[in-house]
Amino acid sequence: MKPAPFKYVAASSLDHALSLKSEYGDDARFLAGGQSLIPTMNFRLARPSVLIDINGLKDLAGVDRSDTAYIRVGALTRYRDLERDGDFLRCCPLFADALPHIAHPQIRNRGTIGGNLSHADPASELPALAVAMRARMRIKSSTRQRDVPASEFFMGLLTTDIGSDEMLVEIAYPAMAPRTGTCFQEVARRRGDFALAGVAAVVTLDEVRRCTEIRLALCGVGETPVDASAAGAHLIGTDCNDEAIGAVAAEVQDMIYPSGNVHATPDYQRHIAGVLARRTLSAAFQRAGHGV
């Protein structure tokens, strides 16, 4: 229950951190909040030979709302700071629903959004939010910078598109269209446990309350967050009545292949996913209606 030996370097700047990563490659890991990395090191499931501590890089933390099209969140921003940022939660209300489900207060005090998304735990809430919200991930190395849509960022179990010399530095969430409502819900065995299934829904309406866009993403039911927006195609142009929402939920259940675990059978996870799809779509539709 103690980490294997490693070399520790506190990065003095982003350039310093990236040049170290380019030097050591896959042998090195960035240390941000450490709330997933340190436990896996304590268990010796991870044995990096170099830890590059980026906690001193204050420029990587914070929310930038100066761009009207995107809300830009620095990778080192802690859950704690997002939870207490009323303006951010108004711009990105899915976070207001989802953040309380992330572990416990002490974990949220340290854990960072960039660490969460780079870790890419499929049961985690924020990867599903990134997919539902069509976030763009800014990835940097010493020599280049690129933006990757969330839909292409999560490549497999705990695997992302980040290369061995790169860091996720910023996540850009598109500003919500007018008359958009959102909802995230999940089911876990105990408070703070990993979700057996969770659903993020985004519904946009026109002036006469007809649906113009649906986004649906799930966590906990696959090796990556699952984009189930296609199931909502029937709702486009309709007034999202209960029967139509029920049909979407049934289609979501057919789109997922949960693996089951010690806490739930695959059938139970599929059942939960359907129930949550129905509930989150109904709530998102109602919330969108408040803006009409």
Add this chain to the structure above:
Amino acid sequence: MASDRHDIEVSVNGTTYRRDTDSRTLLSDFLRHELRLAGTHVGCEHGVCGACTILLDGVAVRSCLMLAVQANGHELSTIEGLAGKGNALNPIQQAMHEHHGLQCGYCTPGILMTMTAFLKENPSPSEDDVREALSGNICRCTGYQNIVDAMMAAAEALRTAAS
């Protein structure tokens, strides 16, 4: 691999300590073994149980999920710093005592540190707020109800003391 040593300086409960530490030393072990402040308890060592909770610059964190070297230049508060002069219990400790908020006591330091930060930020919590704040600290003796009662009483005592 040769050991990777670092000189660090931390303030714990107002006292400054300078030590040479291995990079792999967890902050929880550093407090207990190097500084001999064994009031911070170690339970699961993977961030689930909350026994090792301390305050880092006033914020409740798991000391088993931080490296000692990361605390360099920071201010820590641990259970040893809570009691007043002559070891007089502070209002949160006193409330735990009066409401039988502990039995074996193993989880208690983590709970007291968690709730110290919580009550400072939320001086008038509801019972639900207290339960949510306690959700990251496991207690296998009390069934939690007495801890919740203690924290509601402690909040009131702290409000009275502040007014």
